[in-house]
Amino acid sequence: MPAVFTTPPPLDAGGRVAVVAPSRPIDESQLDRACARLRDVFSLDPVVFESARRDWEWLRDNPAARAEDVMQAFEDPSIRGVIAATGGDDQLRVLPHLDPARLTASPTRFFGFSDNDNLRLFLWTHGVVSYGATLHPTLTVDPELHPYVERYLRRAFFERSIGVVEPAPEWTDDWFDFDTEAPREWRDNPGRTWRGDERVTGRLWGGNFSVVKWHLQTGRYLPDPDDLDGAVLALETSEDVPLPREVRYTLRAMGERGLLERFDGLVVGRPRTHAPGLEWEPPADYGAQLRAAVLSVLDAYNPDATAVFDLEFGHADPTVPLPLGARATLNPAVGRLRID
Known part of the structure; x- marks a missing residue:
């Protein structure tokens, strides 16, 4: 495996988190709910990048632009975390447009799962640890955020490690x-x-x-x-x-x-x-x-x-x-x- 793995530094309360769509977009109402929960529950400042505002047809036709949003988010020194809007089924097409040097030069906590595991496996190959959560469904489903989800998201956002994974009730x-x-x-x-x-x-x-x-x-x-x-x-x-x-x-x-x-x-x-x-x-x-x-x-x-x-x-x-x-x-x- 890579000689050295880097765990990107934790976020801070009030820190800026980039919202990107390297896979599919989500409804505006879901985007608003998830961003509100980032602010109200975790005291984070979501910064919505262009890809997260685009429709699926545009994202489908522009895999290079999706990759560029991710790389620019990693390179922005004011941003400590990058979270994917949701999953999908074609992120494999984004990977050829990624420059590993731009991602590893300033390792940033990336959050995504499902289709976003394409990007996470890419990061693994280049020695960067990444986390399994997305805006939707992680931060959108249910009238209130499940306390088990909140507990472990807090660890992923703000701590060096997840620690013991207790069974959910x-x-x-x-x-x-x-x-x-x-x-x-x-x-x-x-x-x-x-x-x-x-x-x-x-x-x-x-x-x-x-x-x-x-x-x-x-x-x-x-x-x-x-x-x-x-x-x-x-x-x-x-x-x-x-x-x-x-x-x-x-x-x-x-x-x-x-x-x-x-x-x-x-x-x-x-x-x-x-x-x-x-x-x-x-x-x-x-x-x-x-x-x-x-x-x-x-x-x-x-x-x-x-x-x-x-x-x-x-x-x-x-x-x-x-x-x-x-x-x-x-x-x-x-x-x-x-x-x-």
Whole structure:
């Protein structure tokens, strides 16, 4: 892995945070709500860049402009954080327009997940730690910000590390209706599932399953395989809710390429089990089927890896802004995950 990883300095109360759209835009009402929460809850000063005001057609046709907004935000000495508006499905097209020298010359805390894991994996390859949160949905859903989300966002904004990631007391994957603002149904957290008994520590690499698969397919932005030795693979399956066998196929291909065996650990986010417009109906035991698919590949290619499932990151709520590039310590003996 890169000889040195840089964790960009924390933000300060009253600090300026750039709002950019390296993926898709969000509605003006969602933008206003998220910016208000940055100001009112976290005492941050959001600075909305041009890309975040553009419509999707313009962003689709101008990937270089999206990249330029990100680089200018990193280079602005008055800005300590950069947060993506939301995810999408084409940020891979932005990466060729990024100049790593401009991003690494003044490392800045970048916040994004889902499609933004493209940019975060790019930053990983160049030794910069980045965080998993976006304006939408992280700062827009629910009538009030969930206290678990607020707690860990505060750590990501203002502290050097995330620390121990405690289980959330509840979870949901209900879709939030912005028209009615109706409260979502929250369910008791059934807990995490651990595999293995070895305590391991390694830098987090991965993120959204679709993005990881794209990077494996293109091969343009992958780190040197040796750089992954001892790392911890992070995976979450997003609102795409892929068939468990598709996840198994991809991990199997990683195994055949000699990549999967390089990881000492694996962390898997609690999966969404439904989303509007899905082309199939996930079964009630989707999470168990997904876990079984992943475990079958680990058993074949990396039997000594320590793994933990149903963590609070990804597209089910509430979430921790999991920082790619940070050191994760998995301690199955006490059921604890710590991120430094």
